[in-house]
Amino acid sequence: MFEYVISIFSLSFGPFLYMGQLGQVFSRLFPFKRGLCHAYWAPNFWALYSFMDRILIIVFRQLGWGLNDTATSSVTRGLVGDVSFAVLPQISAKTTFIITVVFQMASLAKLWRYPNFKNFIGSTILCGYSSFLFGWHVHEKAVLLIMIPFGLIATESLEHFRTFIILSISGLFSLFPLLFKATETxxxxxxxxxWIVLTCLGLSRTFSTKSESRTTPKPVKSTFVYLLENVYIIGFVILQFFTGVVHQIAFSDGKYQFLPLLATSVYCAIGIVYSWVRFTVIYFFEG
Structure with missing residues (x-):
């Protein structure tokens, strides 16, 4: 087994080592010289962190408290290496690395104790979550590293299915700004x-077939939670209407150009972070 691993790494990195480009490869894999957030914030924990800093800037200005003027726009300019918060504590690459590793090790610990296919997929999903939510300079497309393996266990239970749907809708909608032309809308x-209709119909049919033999009733206490989840999903219709129509009409002069990106990133981040918490509970306490 060890020989296979060495062979794969040799085939992958050998050509770059031969051409003297290994440093370029590692700079792409670990872009610590770039900013914490991409120009368009990936919908992760740091998007919510940055948004909270924007809110606190407004509060501090209203109260007349002092601010770091150079930091008030740095997070939204998308410049390489340009990371500075005006109110909240600064985040270093080391901090993101430690947080990511800690959460990944927590999920791998269960796999180490109970090695089976279900825990392997679960730990793979949670490791993907950790990298996406807490990594440095994460791109929005990296959410696919969570969605793809999640599809393998999406029909394990109703809770798996609902978590997957929330993750999928949030993750796919977060990719909308990549197609920014009006003709692409x-x-x-x-x-x-x-995709949503076919996925819901296909997976729900599979889930219904599995559920026929189960006698465990749906918990009553989950009804309110399900309602909030459904309201959140419906909110994407409002978000699309705002970013695609209202913003262009209300700010036709080009003011607040970053607002649609900010709204999309923050709203999608709420769903993805929530799906992470939801699946973490399933993995550790219900799996």
Whole structure:
């Protein structure tokens, strides 16, 4: 087994080592010289952290408290290495590395104690979550590293299924800004709706077949939680209407150009962080 691992690494990195480009590879894998957040914030924990700093800036200005003027716009400019918060504590690459490793080790600990296929997929998903939510300079497309393995166990239970749906809708919608032209709007929305409908119908049918033999009733205490989740999902319709129509009409002069990106990133981040908490509970306490 060890020989196979060495062979794979040799084939992967050998050509770059031969061409003297190994440093470039590692700079791409670990972009610590870039900013904490990408120009368009990936919908992760740091997007919520940055948004909270923006809110606190407004509060501090209203109260007349002093601020770091150079930091008030640094997070939203998308410049390489340009990371500075005006109110909240600064975040270093070392901090993100430690947080990521700690959460990954927690999920791997269960796999170490109970090595089976279900725990392997679960730990893979949680490791993907940790990297995406707490990593340094994460790109929005990295959410696919969570969604793809999650699809393998999405029909394990109703809780798995609902968590997967929330993650999928939030993750896919967060990719909308990558297709930013007005002529692309109908295309991305059509593909998004088609994917959601086919996924919900396909997976729910599989889940219904599995559930026929189960006698465990749906917990009454989950009804309110399910309601909030459904309201959150419906909120994406409002978000799309705001970013695609209202913002262009209300700010036709080009003011607040970053607002649609900020709204999309923050709203999607709420769903992805929530799905992470939801799946963590399932993995450790219900799995």
């Amino acid at each position: 109908i295309i991305k929305i059509s593909i998004f709706v088609l």
